[in-house]
Amino acid sequence: MNIKSLLLGSAAALLAVSGARAADAVVVAEPEPAEYVKICDVYGAGYFYIPGTETCLRIGGYIRYDAGFGDVGSFDGARAIDRLNGEEQDTWRKNARFTLKTWTGQETELGTLKTYTETRFNFGNGSGDLAENSGVSLNFAWIQLGGLRVGKDESAYDTFTGYAGNVIQDTLVPYGEFDTNLISYTFDAGNGFSAIVSLEQGSGEYNTFVDDGAGNWVPGVVNNTIDSAVPNVVLGAKYTQGWGGITGVVAYNSAWEEWAGKVRLDVNATDQISLFVMGGYGTDDNAARTFYKPWGGNWAIWGGGTYKFTEKTSLNAQVSYDEQENLGVAVNVAHQLVPGFTVTAEVDYLNEGKRNDADFLGSWTGATDKSSVGGLIRFQRDF
Numbered sequence: 001m002n003i004k005s006l007l008l009g010s011a012a013a014l015l016a017v018s019g020a021r022a023a024d025a026v027v028v029a030e031p032e033p034a035e036y037v038k039i040c041d042v043y044g045a046g047y048f049y050i051p052g053t054e055t056c057l058r059i060g061g062y063i064r065y066d067a068g069f070g071d072v073g074s075f076d077g078a079r080a081i082d083r084l085n086g087e088e089q090d091t092w093r094k095n096a097r098f099t100l101k102t103w104t105g106q107e108t109e110l111g112t113l114k115t116y117t118e119t120r121f122n123f124g125n126g127s128g129d130l131a132e133n134s135g136v137s138l139n140f141a142w143i144q145l146g147g148l149r150v151g152k153d154e155s156a157y158d159t160f161t162g163y164a165g166n167v168i169q170d171t172l173v174p175y176g177e178f179d180t181n182l183i184s185y186t187f188d189a190g191n192g193f194s195a196i197v198s199l200e201q202g203s204g205e206y207n208t209f210v211d212d213g214a215g216n217w218v219p220g221v222v223n224n225t226i227d228s229a230v231p232n233v234v235l236g237a238k239y240t241q242g243w244g245g246i247t248g249v250v251a252y253n254s255a256w257e258e259w260a261g262k263v264r265l266d267v268n269a270t271d272q273i274s275l276f277v278m279g280g281y282g283t284d285d286n287a288a289r290t291f292y293k294p295w296g297g298n299w300a301i302w303g304g305g306t307y308k309f310t311e312k313t314s315l316n317a318q319v320s321y322d323e324q325e326n327l328g329v330a331v332n333v334a335h336q337l338v339p340g341f342t343v344t345a346e347v348d349y350l351n352e353g354k355r356n357d358a359d360f361l362g363s364w365t366g367a368t369d370k371s372s373v374g375g376l377i378r379f380q381r382d383f
Contacts, residue, residue, distance in 0.1 A: 062381060064099070068092065068094075078093035096124065099121070120137050147185050155180050156249070157262070161249055177204060195238070246264070256287045262280040275303075296324025297322050
């Protein structure tokens with residue numbers, strides 16, 4: 001009986017100890033349901049709701065690799081010094097770029113609240129004009145509520161009319177400067193008619209010819225930013241339909257008290273062919289070239305189009321010419337290898353116009369009847 005009592009007592013003790021340990025054990029909470037990211041299809045593909053908010057976010061961008069060769073005058077090649085004989089010679093111009101883009105959208109009682117940012121990270125070779133191919137730049141950072149937009153953007157003088165064709169080098173004859181801080185308002189009537197007013201600051205500078213105050217044209221530097229509290233002003237109107245559209249913009253440069261304007265016609269000739277022509281005119285009483293009239297002389301014209309061989313392959317061309325006889329021609333073929341990955345091969349020609357020594361209103365490089373040819377191949381992955 002003593003052994004039996006001992007065994008029963010030991011078992012009772014073990015049960016008591018086990019019960020005590022069970023009471024002291026850490027209780028693991030039941031996992032809460034995971035909050036998965038929800039798709040937001042209100043503003044198009046790629047948007048999702050930021051968890052805990054009503055704001056839709058999209059993240060995208062592209063990776064690009066350019067390889068250009070040819071005369072520097074056509075902006076396709078670069079220059080280098082030969083290591084052995086010290087002579088200057090042509091070389092490849094290479095540039096790799098990573099661009100990060102973000103979009104947000106949210107509905108409010110005052111309309112749709114949007115933002116857009118675009119930051120570019122570049123790595124390239126070159127000097128002088130090509131130095132811009134290296135470094136980081138903030139190209140867009142704006143807020144828009146309804147039709148009101150504020151922030152860093154490209155000038156409405158260029159974005160409202162649209163870029164001059166689907167070629168890479170569309171500014172062989174420039175049609176406007178781009179980067180600026182602005183406050184703009186766009187009115188959309190909903191029937192194809194829209195209008196815009198934009199108050200802009202401008203940016204940058206370049207060498208040109210200016211009036212010295214005594215009626216003489218002398219070399220000088222044009223600063224493209226405003227020099228007082230009076231902003232640059234851009235006004236525009238547009239009418240678009242299935243056949244194409246017609247757009248007009250006019251701009252006042254407050255710093256130089258100069259005017260410029262452009263009119264553009266777009267025509268969708270067939271399902272495969274789209275064409276455009278754009279003409280510009282600007283005053284040059286105080287400076288030969290300004291933020292809204294960067295071409296030579298008073299007038300300039302651009303024209304071109306796109307022909308789609310297939311859904312993946314297109315031929316793009318542009319011809320441009322101004323009063324100072326600057327002539328630019330750009331032709332490329334763009335082919336989408338797979339969705340999101342496009343290869344573009346382009347050939348460019350630039351003939352810089354004759355310099356008029358009587359009034360110093362020559363080309364922006366000061367060259368006389370210089371012809372340049374170059375080529376560029378671009379690999380771009382969009383995501």
